[in-house]
Amino acid sequence: MSKRIVIDPVTRIEGHAKISIFLDDAGNVSDAEFHVVEFRGFEKFCEGRPFSEMPGITQRICGICPVSHTLASAKAGDALMAVNIPPAADKLRRLMNLGQMVQSHALSFFHLSAPDFLLGWDTPPAQRNVFGIIAANKELARAGIRLRQFGQEIIEILGDRKIHPSWAVPGGVRSPLTVEGRERIRLWLPEAFATTDVALDLFKKTLETHQREVQIFGNFPSLFLGLVAEDGTWEHHGGKLRFTDSSGSIIADQVDPQKYFEVIGESVQTSSYLKSPYYLPLGFPAGIYRVGPLARLNVCKRMGVPKADAELKSFKKLGRGAVTSSFLYHYARLIEILASLEYIERYMDDPEILSDYLRADAGINNLRGVGVSEAPRGTLFHDYTVDRNGLLQKVNLIVATGQNNLAMNQTVAQIARHYVRGNEIPEPLLNRVEHGIRCYDPCLSCSTHAVGQMPLQVRLIGADGSILNEVTRG
């Protein structure tokens, strides 16, 4: 028997997640597990419902990324109907997804992560938050908050949640972008670009003093998964699946998302509520892969827009082959914000963007349909099987946090290896484990606990299973 340390963040809303750190007999960290409560019950709950309700139902899965779920769900609906949606509808869905990238990444960077590395790891938790940033650098904090608002505004302009709780629907979208809406978006762009530039400079300076973090915050070989266009350009809502390994070699390419199950297996661990997907040909757990900003930048050859492409070049230099440190998720996030802004800017001058031909109509033409979209946190799969009347028989959802689960475990283990000594549970460990998880921006309510810290409960369990030490925080 070995010792076990349990870190238990008790969330306010969706139950709780906990971390176990396993020690071997010599007292060294051998492994770690980050347990997340997930929505297996949700998949059951949808059975029997008409597929057309799914974009509306699934966006209730999680209050943190409803946009991503509704987009993936609408795409799964397109697949069931076997339709090509009108081009303008595709562009508008993409525009919304880009808005979601901007708002979600801005929240992750400015509100949740920056306090740790800008204010210092061991700053008291009461100050190590967005208010601390406001106190230290009012301009930056304000700019970050406004960048997030910009992303949210795009979502609101398109989806007006009061009127259309589900705007993206099977076959297209429900309402067009208006001229006024477009002008509102256009007006924000210069400021959004400026903020992103500042953040990029800041992060690059941070990197100079944070080589230790780059080394120990989840720096390990793994595969990476993301959508790419046919020519290998960064994708976020279309394209096909690509896997690369840590040397940067492509190991599977242009996999049709409808056939994701030919390359992705799902392992259900009894110790965790989360399904752990893996790259099928390598088996479990050798097929561990990461998704999200870091993975997307690793799998793509170019961003497809000039400013972000220049940044991608410096990013790629940070790794031999692939960039393997999860601390660099932050950098990847900023580059994706930049790319999103450039793509948004392009759409502003696209004459088709105001079109009101937005919805294809059809009955059920496929009994199984998969919708894949890049959520800010990573590749999101909605897989629906229906009867011929369009009632759901089976629902399978693969979410980013599930796919990154194994990588998060490794990250926690790696950090713990540097900070766990004997039976002590030092404060620096808590702060850094918390940040190690934040690198992945997991979609847990605890991770968006913007004010203050993640509530943590740490337990040190001895070889015989008894609790040797316990720390509760938050």
Next chain:
Amino acid sequence: MAAKTLSIDGKPITAEEGATVLQAAQEAGIKIPTLCHLDGIYDVGACRLCLVEVAGVPKLLPACTTKVAEGMEVKTTSERLRKYRRMTLELLFAERNHVCSSCVANGHCELQTLGYSLGMDHVRYDYLFPKWAVDTTHRLFGMDHNRCILCTRCVRVCWHIEGAGTKNVSGRGTKSHIITDLNQPWGESDSCTQCGKCVQACPTGALFHKGSTVGEMERDRGKLEFIVTAREKQQWIAAD
């Protein structure tokens, strides 16, 4: 036809003989909550939301099926009525599975609107959580029994406006449900003319156009009135 004089909420009112209390109140601009009543079709008094107090009658009476009488004194609001109406609503919600946030009628639902206006902030009864299916076998329409309140508006428009007689009520008590023809899937019904009047008539998200997404079912009740007016008065005027 003889006119009757009565008072509703203290207001003196003249109404035609044979008119219902609900009609008289509507003409006088007094609002009484209703659910199973639909302009253009006959009333059955199924939902009990329109209950009113009539002086000298110990029972509460449904305004939609009670005829006006000379000297009648009607009260449409009171603590007692509010209590009963709320209770009725809560029972309707408890009886089936209403998840407004993902319902096709969200924002355009008469049941939901009444819930808001009668201040129903929670349900005091245990939900029955029955297992009802969704019938999407029809080419154009769908029926979700989970959201049906058995108001029978669909049955009445089907029989008395369209004349098809496809829809019916089957079963008793909590097992009552709307059926098509001889309890077969809607898509296999021989009598359904696919006119969609039932879909227009339904006050909730139970009947919908196939493919409708959340909050997308808005009904055009004017269409039904238009048909009835045209048939009965030979006047083809759009209701506004």
